Amino acid sequence: MGIDPNFERNREQVGEEHDVAVWGPVDPPEQLGIRGTHVAVDFDICLADGACLEDCPVDVFEWVDTPGHGESEIKANPTDEEQCIDCMLCVDVCPVDAIDVDPGRENRI
Numbered sequence: 001m002g003i004d005p006n007f008e009r010n011r012e013q014v015g016e017e018h019d020v021a022v023w024g025p026v027d028p029p030e031q032l033g034i035r036g037t038h039v040a041v042d043f044d045i046c047l048a049d050g051a052c053l054e055d056c057p058v059d060v061f062e063w064v065d066t067p068g069h070g071e072s073e074i075k076a077n078p079t080d081e082e083q084c085i086d087c088m089l090c091v092d093v094c095p096v097d098a099i100d101v102d103p104g105r106e107n108r109i
């Protein structure tokens with residue numbers, strides 16, 4: 001199962017880390033939640049494939065360390081989500097559907 005595209009309705013923002021919102025629940029290091037709002041990555045699904053970092057034309061993503069997480073010990077954080085041009089390449093290439101891009105989400109919160 002991939003990222004919940006309606007997470008802003010189904011989860012609560014519990015803070016901010018690496019310049020983006022954190023949507024809970026979180027219980028580090030095993031449970032890290034969803035990161036970002038316009039460009040959102042479910043850290044509990046991300047397995048550090050890296051296709052999003054390679055393919056994003058405007059370099060939205062950067063690796064962050066997540067030691068102790070079961071899927072991978074680095075994650076693709078949408079640090080520069082404000083640069084996103086909504087091309088949807090990252091959504092298409094992610095092998096585990098961990099990414100959801102929605103430019104209207106900010107206005108629905």
Ligand code: SF4
Pocket residue numbers: 039055056057058059060083084085086087088089090091101
């Ligand atoms: S939708 Fe396109 S521009 Fe936006 S983060 Fe994904 S790959 Fe980058």
